[in-house]
Amino acid sequence: MFLFLSKLLPIFIYPLGLSCLLLILAFILIWKKRSRLALIPITLTFLILFFSSSSWISNAIVESLEFQYITQGELPTADAIVVLGGATESALPPRPWIEIREEGDRVLYAGKLYRDKKAPRLILSGGRVDWRPSSTSEAEDMAILLETMGVPRSAMLLESRSLNTRENAVYSQEIMKTEKIQKVLLVTSALHMPRSMLIFKKLGIDAIPAPTDYTSVLGNQSTLEATILDTLPDADQMRRTSRALKEYIGILVYRLRGWA
Known part of the structure; x- marks a missing residue:
C-alpha cells in the first residue's frame, strides 16, 4: 500500500x-x-x-x-559498484529487446567504471513494480545490457527485490555483508543522487557518489x-x-x- x-x-x-x-x-x-x-x-x-x-x-x-555531488577529479577505486534501477523497460512485445530509458546512462556509466577497473564487481539493484507487466527484473535487464558491453556475468551480483530507493539500499547492504564488501561506488542519476546518498549514509554504508545522467551542465x-x-x-x-x-x-x- x-x-x-x-x-x-x-x-x-x-x-x-x-x-x-x-x-x-x-x-x-x-x-x-x-x-x-x-x-x-x-x-x-x-x-x-x-x-x-x-x-x-x-x-x-x-x-x-x-x-550537489559533482565529481571532483578522478573517482577512487572501491570494492564494488552499486547501480540503482529505473533505467530499463522489459522486452515485452512489440519491443524487440530491452529498452533503455533516459536514465539508462546509469548502466552505461557503470560499465565504463568497471572497464576502467574502478571496482571488480557490480551490485545491480532493481525489481519490478507488481502492477506493471514485465518479463524480467530491472537487475536482470541491466545485467544483460552490461554483458553486451563486455562485463562478465561472474562480476555481477543481482538484487531483484527492491521497489524503491530505500529498498535498493537495504537489500544492497545485505549483499555487501554477505560478500564482505566495505566500500562502494554508487551510480544513479545526478537528480536522484542526493536522496540516494541520504539513505545510504543513514544505513551506514560507505558509498562514494558517482552521478551520471545530468540534464544540466x-x-x-x-x-x-x-x-x-x-x-x-x-x-x-x-x-x-x-x-x-x-x-x-x-x-x-x-x-x-x-x-x-
Missing part, C-alpha cells in the same frame, strides 16, 4: 496534477454561480503551468539537486535566441520540474519516516 500511495499522491502535487485539481475546483465554483471566486484557482493554474514549464525555473530546481551560456525560447512554456521543462519535485517530496517523506 505504501508503494501505491507513494506513486499516487505526489501526482496531485506535481504541476500538471495540481493544475487539474484547481481547474476542477474552478468548474465547481462556476457551476455554483461563483464565477468571481473561480478566478482564483484559474489564475493559480495559469501561474503554476507557466512557471513550472519555464526553463529558468526548471533549471534552478534541477540544478539545486544535480550539482555547468557554464551553459545562452544566446539571445535561447533566452527568448527559455522564457516560453515547454512541456519538457515541466517534466524536469516534476522530476525535481518528486525528489524533494521523496526526501521529505523519507526523513519523516526516519529513512534519511
Whole structure:
C-alpha cells in the first residue's frame, strides 16, 4: 500500500496534477454561480503551468539537486559498484529487446567504471513494480545490457527485490555483508543522487557518489535566441520540474519516516 500511495499522491502535487485539481475546483465554483471566486484557482493554474514549464525555473530546481555531488577529479577505486534501477523497460512485445530509458546512462556509466577497473564487481539493484507487466527484473535487464558491453556475468551480483530507493539500499547492504564488501561506488542519476546518498549514509554504508545522467551542465551560456525560447512554456521543462519535485517530496517523506 505504501508503494501505491507513494506513486499516487505526489501526482496531485506535481504541476500538471495540481493544475487539474484547481481547474476542477474552478468548474465547481462556476457551476455554483461563483464565477468571481473561480478566478482564483484559474489564475493559480495559469501561474503554476507557466512557471513550472519555464526553463529558468526548471533549471534552478534541477540544478539545486544535480550539482550537489559533482565529481571532483578522478573517482577512487572501491570494492564494488552499486547501480540503482529505473533505467530499463522489459522486452515485452512489440519491443524487440530491452529498452533503455533516459536514465539508462546509469548502466552505461557503470560499465565504463568497471572497464576502467574502478571496482571488480557490480551490485545491480532493481525489481519490478507488481502492477506493471514485465518479463524480467530491472537487475536482470541491466545485467544483460552490461554483458553486451563486455562485463562478465561472474562480476555481477543481482538484487531483484527492491521497489524503491530505500529498498535498493537495504537489500544492497545485505549483499555487501554477505560478500564482505566495505566500500562502494554508487551510480544513479545526478537528480536522484542526493536522496540516494541520504539513505545510504543513514544505513551506514560507505558509498562514494558517482552521478551520471545530468540534464544540466555547468557554464551553459545562452544566446539571445535561447533566452527568448527559455522564457516560453515547454512541456519538457515541466517534466524536469516534476522530476525535481518528486525528489524533494521523496526526501521529505523519507526523513519523516526516519529513512534519511
